[in-house]
Amino acid sequence: xxRVAIVGGGMSRFGELWSRGFRDLIIEAGTKxxxxxxxxxxxxxALYSGTMAAGRFVNQEHVAALIADFMGxxxxxxxxxxxxxxxxxxxxxxxxxxxxxxxxxxxxxxxVEKMTDVxxxxxxxxxxxxxxxxxELFMGATFPALYALMAKRHMYEYGTTEEQMAQVAVxxxxxxxxxxxxxxxxxxxxxxxxxxxxIASPLKIFDCSPITDGxxxxxxxxxxxxxxxxxxxVEIIASAQASDAIALHSRDSLTELKATKxxxxxxxxMAKLKPKDIDVAEVHDCFTIAxxxxxxxxxxxxxxxxxxATQEGKTALNSEISINTSGGLKGCGHxxxxxxxxxxxxxxxxxxxxxxxxxxxxxxxxxxxNVGGSGATCCxxxxxxA
Amino acid sequence: xxxxxxxxxxRIPERYTLLGTKxxxxxxxxFPTRKICPKCRRKGSVKDVRFSGKGKIYSYTLVTSPPxxxxxxxxxxxxxxxxxxxxxxxTQIVDTKLEEVKIGMPVEMAFRKIQExxxxxxxxxxxxxxxxxRMTSGI
Numbered sequence: 001x002x003r004v005a006i007v008g009g010g011m012s013r014f015g016e017l018w019s020r021g022f023r024d025l026i027i028e029a030g031t032k033x034x035x036x037x038x039x040x041x042x043x044x045x046a047l048y049s050g051t052m053a054a055g056r057f058v059n060q061e062h063v064a065a066l067i068a069d070f071m072g073x074x075x076x077x078x079x080x081x082x083x084x085x086x087x088x089x090x091x092x093x094x095x096x097x098x099x100x101x102x103x104x105x106x107x108x109x110x111x112v113e114k115m116t117d118v119x120x121x122x123x124x125x126x127x128x129x130x131x132x133x134x135x136e137l138f139m140g141a142t143f144p145a146l147y148a149l150m151a152k153r154h155m156y157e158y159g160t161t162e163e164q165m166a167q168v169a170v171x172x173x174x175x176x177x178x179x180x181x182x183x184x185x186x187x188x189x190x191x192x193x194x195x196x197x198x199i200a201s202p203l204k205i206f207d208c209s210p211i212t213d214g215x216x217x218x219x220x221x222x223x224x225x226x227x228x229x230x231x232x233x234v235e236i237i238a239s240a241q242a243s244d245a246i247a248l249h250s251r252d253s254l255t256e257l258k259a260t261k262x263x264x265x266x267x268x269x270m271a272k273l274k275p276k277d278i279d280v281a282e283v284h285d286c287f288t289i290a291x292x293x294x295x296x297x298x299x300x301x302x303x304x305x306x307x308x309a310t311q312e313g314k315t316a317l318n319s320e321i322s323i324n325t326s327g328g329l330k331g332c333g334h335x336x337x338x339x340x341x342x343x344x345x346x347x348x349x350x351x352x353x354x355x356x357x358x359x360x361x362x363x364x365x366x367x368x369x370n371v372g373g374s375g376a377t378c379c380x381x382x383x384x385x386a
Numbered sequence: 387x388x389x390x391x392x393x394x395x396x397r398i399p400e401r402y403t404l405l406g407t408k409x410x411x412x413x414x415x416x417f418p419t420r421k422i423c424p425k426c427r428r429k430g431s432v433k434d435v436r437f438s439g440k441g442k443i444y445s446y447t448l449v450t451s452p453p454x455x456x457x458x459x460x461x462x463x464x465x466x467x468x469x470x471x472x473x474x475x476x477t478q479i480v481d482t483k484l485e486e487v488k489i490g491m492p493v494e495m496a497f498r499k500i501q502e503x504x505x506x507x508x509x510x511x512x513x514x515x516x517x518x519x520r521m522t523s524g525i
Contacts (some may be wrong), residue, residue: 021522122454124453125453125454135476136394137453138510139451139478139512140449140462140478140500142477145447148447149446149447149466150445151466152447153445153489156445197451198448198450199450199451200447200449200451200464201448201450202447203447216454247476248415249444249476250472254445386398
């Protein structure tokens with residue numbers, strides 16, 4: 001297998017972007033990535049794009065071909081990747097494998113979702129497709145409700161509190177306020193979260209990531225070529241993916257994501273590293289409880305101690321481990337297909353020392369953790385300054 | 387939500403009578419039905435099994451922001467119930483006050499309307515669960 005590096009990346013602003021469509025967003029991110037990599041379009045030989053539900057959100061399927069067309073990349077191979085909210089990281093993994101295997105040399109990996117062209121209730125139906133339609137959604141479950149079932153059980157088994165979950169939102173909004181690309185640009189207080197409207201108890205509106213438009217893109221190539229190309233390359237030193245039951249109720253435990261634990265174990269083995277070696281991580285905080293479970297399942301903190309660690313500030317910017325410097329899904333926004341790619345763009349900026357205003361002090365190793373649905377897909381990547 | 391007539395019809399045995407699957411090789415029960423035992427795969431010998439409808443609450447939430455088709459029911463209690471035979475399922479808890487609901491509380495199946503597709507559409511029925519109550523009247 002060849003060693004693979006990221007040589008460029010970019011993203012659109014995340015937010016409710018009424019004046020901008022699916023095509024505008026991914027073309028902006030893709031163009032920024034190509035320019036950042038100082039490449040010519042002719043040098044790119046494949047495209048992978050993570051998109052969860054373009055058919056539901058913008059009535060458009062066959063989006064990889066559409067992106068190649070509007071980016072002027074025809075006739076290269078263009079492939080859409082779908083794994084619900086993990087579509088972006090699974091697309092990155094496909095691009096990584098294509099370059100590592102020698103099948104392709106220069107690959108563009110995109111992630112995009114345009115979510116606000118439909119009503120909030122239609123968006124919720126589209127997102128519901130990430131769960132088991134016949135046995136969860138049919139019964140009246142929603143995604144906040146599924147994560148609320150995890151939260152309730154986590155509170156029962158480990159004594160996790162609503163305030164500890166709320167602290168995730170406070171921290172991630174504080175980071176988002178320092179990120180010009182983030183959906184939310186304002187800090188919030190613990191009281192704001194605790195007093196916000198209940199969606200599915202114990203989760204409140206400020207425990208939930210928003211419905212967001214956005215796109216992100218990366219350029220991958222073999223590491224040996226990358227070094228001739230740029231002096232700010234970032235190597236992908238691990239890529240791992242795992243699957244679990246599609247329905248939450250079919251899993252052994254509600255307080256951990258087994259797919260996260262397995263993907264993390266494989267990724268750390270591949271990178272020959274341990275959780276304590278990670279300086280900065282973007283984890284999947286679609287709901288605040290998800291971040292607490294992620295930092296436990298990834299091995300940063302013991303099971304049941306994620307809430308306490310967050311409350312003690314151990315996951316804040318430049319503390320024990322900087323978690324979600326971009327603002328995470330909660331603060332930066334969650335355009336589902338784009339999220340997994342955006343996480344890698346943020347880590348690339350952090351490792352380059354280019355995350356202005358929210359820069360972690362001299363990080364060497366970064367990690368991304370991206371989850372599909374309530375945990376049926378998980379993808380973990382580890383990155384190193386090349 | 388608008389699911390098809392035949393899809394709903396195919397699910398009637400599971401949704402009306404808690405029909406699931408037992409693997410005779412692993413001695414593990416599954417709900418809903420499965421064609422392949424996920425543990426021993428082709429070595430497995432799967433057969434239909436009807437569950438008793440008795441179980442306990444494994445986790446629960448009060449849904450105050452309902453999805454399309456459930457607006458008239460909100461707020462409602464949604465739970466994961468662990469059946470006495472082992473499998474867990476997602477269901478609504480009815481005829482029970484929120485203050486009464488606790489993790490570990492015994493519940494039993496009730497047959498209810500789940501959702502309807504507008505005024506002229508399909509009406510879907512199936513299981514919900516309720517608190518097990520002792521008879522107090524002198525029958």
